[in-house]
Amino acid sequence: MTDAPDLLLDGTHAVLTPEYVEFRFTLAGLYSRFLAWLLDAVLVLTLTLALLSGLNLVMVAFPGFASALGIVLYFLMDWGYGIALETAWSGQTVGKKVMGLRVIQRSGVRIGFYHAALRNLARPVDRLPLLYMVGGLSALLSGSQQRLGDMLAGTLVVRERRLKAPSAIGVPAGEGLLADPLFVSRVKRLGTEARELVLSAVLRREELRMEARLRLFSALGAKLQELLAMEKPAHLSDEKWTLLVAAALLPDAGARAAARPPRAA
Incomplete structure (x- = not known):
């Protein structure tokens, strides 16, 4: 009220x-x-x-x-x-x-x-x-x-808007990608404007109409592939891909990557 x-x-x-x-x-x-x-x-x-x-x-x-x-x-x-x-x-x-x-x-x-x-x-x-x-x-x-x-x-x-981070940022689908040191390190090198755009889109996505939401994450997904020099996994939607990037920006993302056991040769 x-x-x-x-x-x-x-x-x-x-x-x-x-x-x-x-x-x-x-x-x-x-x-x-x-x-x-x-x-x-x-x-x-x-x-x-x-x-x-x-x-x-x-x-x-x-x-x-x-x-x-x-x-x-x-x-x-x-x-x-x-x-x-x-x-x-x-x-x-x-x-x-x-x-x-x-x-x-x-x-x-x-x-x-x-x-x-x-x-x-x-x-x-x-x-x-x-x-x-x-x-x-x-x-x-x-x-x-x-x-x-x-x-x-x-x-x-x-x-200032007091937006609570959705649970999808903390525990998104695709935990394996978050444990990849290469992915996390490239995300951490994103510039300030790119970080703000990703986090703002993720935090406010529930406010958008579906058509606008699809357009936004489609453009963001393509831009992030370019900035990270990585292809989006085929099984991930553009929105899930962006959510994973947002999750990798969180402080504990580096710890998850460091804790991952080395791959077998």
């Missing part, structure tokens, strides 16, 4: 993949974003004061210069904090992590340094005249809850 009001309040953003599979993201509302910002602001202020406390000698000798230095340090910490954490944590700061929020591109993929820098450098404008009134107004008027910095960077703030 609580999901419907949240969806109406926060809104959703749909992304259509090249395989015509639609993924929906729940947009973060102003209230949760404000709380995340408030926590981040307290952390930035605390870090700035801690840094200034180490400059006591300068503050005593040059009080006017110390005040100006404190303002400069605050803005540097404020910008640097957001840019650094959102780049390193794939769109999250401490405040966003606590509130279960994440910044993504409009295409649904993770943001990089360029996007984090643009949206954070625009904060002084969004804050005008105080407490993000300009940013809040633009978020209310934009249909995607975007403040000016998000519009400039092409980003969105969404709610």
Whole structure:
């Protein structure tokens, strides 16, 4: 009963993949974003004061210069904090992590340094005249809850989805392939984007219509054969093949491969 009001309040953003599979993201509302910002602001202020406390000698000798230095340090910490954490944590700061929020591109993929820098450098404008009134107004008027910095960077703030890994990832059919060190080692070498695509498809597959599900895993199955330089076993469907790749990405996959007895010569 609580999901419907949240969806109406926060809104959703749909992304259509090249395989015509639609993924929906729940947009973060102003209230949760404000709380995340408030926590981040307290952390930035605390870090700035801690840094200034180490400059006591300068503050005593040059009080006017110390005040100006404190303002400069605050803005540097404020910008640097957001840019650094959102780049390193794939769109999250401490405040966003606590509130279960994440910044993504409009295409649904993770943001990089360029996007984090643009949206954070625009904060002084969004804050005008105080407490993000300009940013809040633009978020209310934009249909995607975007403040000016998000519009400039092409980003969105969404709610993290708490998806439980299906049992098929942990114990899929084809355990023998998971015990193959060659298969596991090649899967472990997959790039970040390929890993995210595989895990996202597997975790959300139950939400897809059958036609879209078949198209998605058909394309994924062919792509994984290319990336792994391995042919899919004939008895496995494209979806089972992708499930095995997802299972091999889990931490215990390497242990299963290492525990496999050597083949007889």
